[in-house]
Amino acid sequence: MSVPLAYYIGLSAILFTIGAMGVLIRRNSIVIFMSVELMLNAANLAFVAFARSYEAISGQIFVFFVMTVAAVEVAVGLALIVAIFHTKQSIDVDQMNSLRG
């Protein structure tokens, strides 16, 4: 096993950035949400990679928790999106600016 740690970190960084991009440029709230998932995922990758090189299991444990939290967020988040779709018939975040100023 000789893939340098740096590669993994670099990859996770790229994925993280792409995820962040998603939040910024997509207007569909679901997709935005997915992008967030991608960001978390990237973080996980970094974690596992670090854990591997430190031979510390705790990194993987953290990933486990992150996944759980992700699941939690999905549950709440999707419920929210559905709810707002019912009132607004849209999930386009660019149409949600009744609060501003």
Next chain:
Amino acid sequence: MNFLLYPLTLVTFFPLLGILVLLFLKPEQKNAARWVALVTSLITFAISLAVLAQFNPANPDLQLTVNLPWIRVAGWNIAYFMGVDGLSILLLLLTTFLTPISILSTWTAVEERVKEFMIFFLLLEVGMVGVFLAQDLFLFYIFWEFTLVPMYFLIGIWGGPRRMYAAVKFFLYTMAGWILMLLAILWLGIYGGTFSVPDLIAKGNIPANIQLWLFIAFAAAFAIKVPMWPLHSWLPDAHVEAPTAGSVILAGVLLKMGTYGFLRFNIPLFPEAALKAAPWIAALAVVGILYGAMVSYPQRDVKKLVAYSSVSHLGFVMLGLFALNPQGIQGGILQMVNHGLSTGALFLIVGMIYERRHTREMDQFGGLWGIMPIYGALTLIVTLSSMGLPGLNGFVGEFTILLGAWEAGQSGGALNTYWFAGLAAIGVILAAVYMLYMFQKLFLGPADKEENRSLKDINWREILTLAPLVVFIFWIGLYPKPFFSLMAPAVDKLVAALQTAALAMH
């Protein structure tokens, strides 16, 4: 609560008792509210007289001190430290003396929300007295800002048409000043490990350059309050919009808080800086004297005229204080009192005529002397005292101040040139110009305005409000000795400290 038994604590917080009573009154019980407030303030005055009785003029140090640890944790060393000395005793008395008078003057002037008015007024008194007695920077600071709030409401609720503008302007200007002072106080607190002023003075040896910065920070706060030219532009608004009683207190006491601040903190805490800054302060003061006098002249609104005249008068006070010699400083202190009496009286006078005619335009008047002889005579006396006629209080103050400034003008003196005194003396001429102009516009000439013909002369209550002031105007003018002797030792001590500082500098 045995600490309430300390005279200074008592005199400071007694008005709260009155407030307590007021809280139980119904809003419609207007007269009751008035009486409660009046009696409270009178008792407070009596207490302050008791303080005077216990005060030993020969002692230059703080007296009747209360020094209780207040907040002493987490590297804090804040004390409830009250004390009175020659520098503050007169101002204490002035405050407690003017408050009942102002309350009396509102008897018919304030008709709505009397209860609240009186509450705010008594609160204000607490703050003002506290300012003059607090000897702990933190405590002082609290009282100092505390005065801001009631005054803000007095202007804002019972004021004239543009009251909101005036109130907010007043608040922001003053706040702009004290907020810088806050930093300086904090620095001192950290540096000295204590907020007690005497300890800080005793500690001394603050590096000169830092001294200058601290001096400026304090000066900013006080100069706005005084107000010194060119920071005075809140004053006319505040005065014109404020109700009569408000103006009286504002001119009589609140402005003195600024000059007092210079005296109590700037000079003793930062002597070197004070010596360095003296010419600059004096320059501003002189500009203020002339500027204020000139600007007063063309005003059409009496109240504005008087307001601007304050700029001129307080310029004299500042000049005296920063002559940094006994004559100047004692004159300055006395002039604080004088200005409180004379200008306070002038505002009362303006208020009386405003109550009758609901205008302050000078063109609306003329020939009132024939119609309201008592009113005219009293006004004449006050006017003369305000323009410094010998035999009345104004002269004693102005003369000693100018003499002090002249002394300081000798080479080696704080000001080092006679110009300040010389130019300031021109202010004496200009004062005559605008004061006599005002008197003429109001009282002389033919009474050609129909609505003026039917005016009633001032009634007993109004005479009662003015009489005490006039008495003091004469007393100080004819026999100022007791007043000077109250402050002399303290001032001498201060000056001695300054001289040592001066020697250290050279």
Next chain:
Amino acid sequence: MLLSEVPAGGAQFFYLVPWMVFLPLIGLLINIIVGGRLSEKWIGGIASAATGLAFVVAVFLAISLVGHPEGTTVPLIDWITIGELRVRWGFQVDTLSVTMMLMVSFVGTLIHIYAIGYMHDDVRHNGDPARYRRFFVFFNLFVLAMMVLVSADNYLMLFVGWEGVGLCSYLLIGFWYEKGEKGIGNALAAKKAFITNRIGDFGFLLAAFTMFGIFRTFDFEEVFKQVPQVAELFPIAILMITLFMLLGVTGKSAQLPLYVWLPDAMAGPTPVSALIHAATMVTAGVYLVARSFPLYAIVPAAQNTVAIVGGATALFAATIGLAQFDIKKVLAYSTISQLGFMVAAVGMGAIVAGIFHLVAHAFFKALLFLSAGSVIQGVERGEHHIEHDPKLKKASKAHAHFDPQDMRNMGGLRTRMKTTFWVYIIGALALSGIPPLAGFWSKDEILLEASHLNPLVYYLLVAAAFFTAFYMGRQVLMVFFGEPRSEAAAHATESPLVMTVPLMILAFFSAFGGLMNLPWLHTLGHWLEHTIKIEEAVKEVKLGAEAAVKFDWVVASISTALALIAIGLAWWLYERRYKELLKLPQAKRPDDPLRGILGPVFRLLEHKYWVDELYWAVILNPYIALSRFLAEQVDWRFWHDWFHDQVILRGYNALARLLSVQIDLGVIDAIANWIGEVTQRLANRMRLIQSGYVRNYALSVFLGVVIILGYLILR
């Protein structure tokens, strides 16, 4: 009052001196408190009594002084005590001050009595009888202040009295504050007087400061003791003191360039003009210089300045006096002129002469003013009489508004007001310096001194004397001789006894006042010797004071001759020539024969020299020693007078308005408001960032991250 006849030693009543001040105080307090319920007679009586008693006290003091000529000081209370500054209220009892006290209280009393009658009519004529009491309160107040002034034993107390009399003058000039041109004229005149005096006081203050800076005291004795050694160290300081003081003098004693207020001051009731603006207050300046003689004595520069100011004023005012038509204005300018004489005298060091003339002048000028007042009221009565006589009324419709003070409306009064006429003649001759009347001796002594000490001043004074005689002659002729020029004059009537009796008394003293100090006796001279140690001064400075007192026939005869010529000239013009002019038709006929002869010059005089560069020179030269900022003020005043308050009032208003509106509201206020607005606008801008779009919010978070990382990397 040949006091030298009183035996030396004897009892001394110096302790009485405070009563000089307290008596008038009591009088005015009584009138304030209970005066409302008293009749006019009582009010006037009380006031007069107060002054009269003061006179009695003064006499006692004088008697005591004969025994103890060195005098004394009577301390009353400490006034101001700060460090070195110790000012007490003490009384100076010495021959000089007592002389003043005597004069003030004596003349004062007479004028009070006169005023009882005069004001009785005056308040009715002006339609406010209630003000009768106020008048006497002010009058007593004035006597009080004047006594403080002359009895002070230090400069600061003197200044107190100094300002006090100024105040009273203000109050009394503006006594009829709703009268005068446009109803405000009198009030303005009062204000002008006060402020002009304030400028003088400003000089006085600076003098006081300088004095304290050098001498560390204000007490006369202390100061004078130190004069010699101070003179060694910094004479310049003493020069400053004296010159600053001179500014005060010019203000109070109406000298160039601050004389301008006195003519306007005639707006006050006539007794006021007589007491304050002729006899007493305006001589305060003279007294001050005399009192400060030791200071002046050692700085000749200052002395000359004072002397020249005096001389110049004397001549200047006299010439203006030639062309005035208001009976009181003439006397006013004559007063200025005579004050010039005194100032010149004391300036030269001829203290005795100065004081002598001061007293004498007090008598005859008071006399003149009072009788002028009597004349005016006589004419007014005539006018009043016409008002109630229909057919005469029709006739007098000719001149719509009638000025009872304009001499052109008088004439031929000698028959209708005999007493007034005779006393007036005495006064006029005394003023003109016709022997053996008081005026002759006093003026002659001044001229005598001048001829020795300061030729320039001498010539000025002689010229002035000549004009004085002329305009007095002119006045007498216009008022009392010829035919009445108006119905009112034709129906004028004599004044009551309460007025004429004081006139006669004054006339008596105007006539025989010279006995005070006959050249061969020098009663007054020796009397004052005790206070003003001329010999000592002489030792230091070469003053010919002693030499001057021999009577000099030449000087005397010259001045007398000139006076007589002047009167003759006046007679020729206003009696002969006037009759001829009467032949001319109304339109062509000049109101004054002199106008025909002098032509433009007359207008120049009539309008008090508007454009006159010489005036500049005379004003400015004495003030070169003064510092620049003062010069501005002087200039200011000069212009003020020059344009009759126009330019300066406008200018000042403009400047002040500029300051108040433009600068104050415009700039300083604007800055404050500007800051407020900017924050507001900024806030509204930033508010737009809060667009409500999630993605923008996320963007800002993201931006933050990017910047932070960037910082961490680039750092």
Next chain:
Amino acid sequence: MTPQLILFFFLATVAVLSALGMLFSANAIYAALFLILNFGTVAIFYLLLSAPFIALAQVTVYAGAIMVLFLFVIMLLGAERTGRAPASWWLQPLALSLGVILLVEALYIVISQRGALPPPGEVTAAYGGPVAIGEVLFRQYLLPFEVTSILLLVAMIGAIVLSRRRT
């Protein structure tokens, strides 16, 4: 160029491309599918990094449960269509450029720290297995584990609150 590296780069490419696909596919469904693909590849990375348990969880929980939930919601709402023009035109380009900057920054950090990063060490076979995980999870990380349970509970309640009709 070892096989592992080749494999790494291949998978990395897939992962990045799939991520980009998610980023730019207009249709939400495709986006979801791309994301599933991405998660799958990442799962393989986990295996390579000897984290079998996590890999498994990744596939089942993430790719399996969560993303299916996503797809389900998308279908339910039929929300692949996006509305009118974007609210602020400048946002897209600005975001992208910022993204590039962040990327550069991140990579710079990684590259600069390349040497400082710890070298991949040897691990026992048991490492990363369910047993090992369980051991740690229920001994050392008991509390956080419990917290997650509470979190799930909260999520349930929240979901119920948000989806229940208003009574």
Next chain:
Amino acid sequence: MTLQDLLQNTLAIQPLVILVLWATLLILVDLFIPHRYKATTVLLTVVGLIVALIAALNQFGREQVVFNGMIVVDGFAHFLQVIFLGSGLVTIALSYKYLKRLEIDRSEYYILMMYSIAGMMLMSMTADLIVVFLALELLSIPLYVLAGFARPQLESEEAALKYFLLGAFAGGFVVYGVALVFGATGTTALAGVVDAINSGSANLALLTVGAALILVGLGFKVAVVPFHMWTPDVYDGSPSAVTAFMSVGAKVGGFAALLRVFVSAFPALAVDLTPILWALAALTMILGNVVAIAQRNIKRLLAYSSIAQAGYILMAIVPYGQGNVSPDAVAAALFYLLGYAVTSFGAWAVVITMEKAERKGLELEDYAGLARKYPLLAAAMTVFMLSFTGVPPTLGFVGKFYLFRTVIEGGFVGLAVIGVLTSLVSAYYYLRVVVGMYMRDGEPQVVSEPLVNLTAGVTALATVALSVFAAPLFAWVSQAALLLF
């Protein structure tokens, strides 16, 4: 770990445990409470909070590290726990009638609130970044739901969604930050991090970046510029009672984590992080205060004011690197937080009283003439405004005084000046509220409820009284020191 020490550990965090168990039980109990008697649920919540509060109080003075260094129970934690539980009680007082008025009174509200409080408490005790993350989520997720609690009302839902999306987004940064920290030190335990740094084995570069990302995430929670933008909208959209809870709980919780993590774990990074903190604090104070001037809606105004306040508190963290100052700094921050909590609860109480129907009566105009009709209410509001401005005699003033003092002690005079000047700016908009109440005429309508009024009154009194008799408070706060490793 044996059952024995498990028991001990659990006892060490008993308040938290009690709260969680109570909440969980309450879910079940609630099912059996008929709809008419839902009030009992509320009552039970109150009881639970009080019990937990008592537990927290009698724990005072005990310091211990439990759960294998996951949790540290120290004065800091005790202090904050009390604040959180207290704010829970206050929130209930504010909510009870309010929810009825909005017809959204449902038991879940209280349960979720309890869980959120649990999250905050956990936040205050955390000694491991894992726990920080979980606590953050436990704190936030109920808040997301509560923000949308007024559904199907649009604003509420929108607020919830915005809050949620951005929260998740920020959460991503936290996770990545933790990852980097882990990568740099090989551990997520704060103690471990410190050891790694001291032993020099840590990769400082990665560590710094990680710390920065964590700062971003937490900064989002406490609404630090530029991560603040959710605040106005969410505060505006959520039901006022929730906003009140949020504005205190979330902020205090976030700062708890910030203080704990940075002061105890990252002081070594001060060189790099202090400038960032400095800039963020300055930016927050300036922007928060300036933008607030333009607000006309009281909820948004308070939102911006809370942003500005965050800036002031952040000032206290700026000198966290200096060992001699940081204890004072922590104390100052805690004190200010306390003052902030009291004051803003009071302010929100007034807002709730003024909120006629949902989203009505929230404009500044609606406050015109309040002083005439309801002098006491107006007086209370004035006190709060002055306290926010920092005028004595109010807690806000003492707090600022203390705060500036530590900042100057740390040698950041420039920052202090900015703080001072911005609070001058703040006076402008705080005064406007007062001006409206006292100096304008209007017909304000209030919905008077005993509990809310009580809250307003008590907080107002406390704001003044505590400022005068601040000594014991100071003593308490200064004990609430962090247990450092």
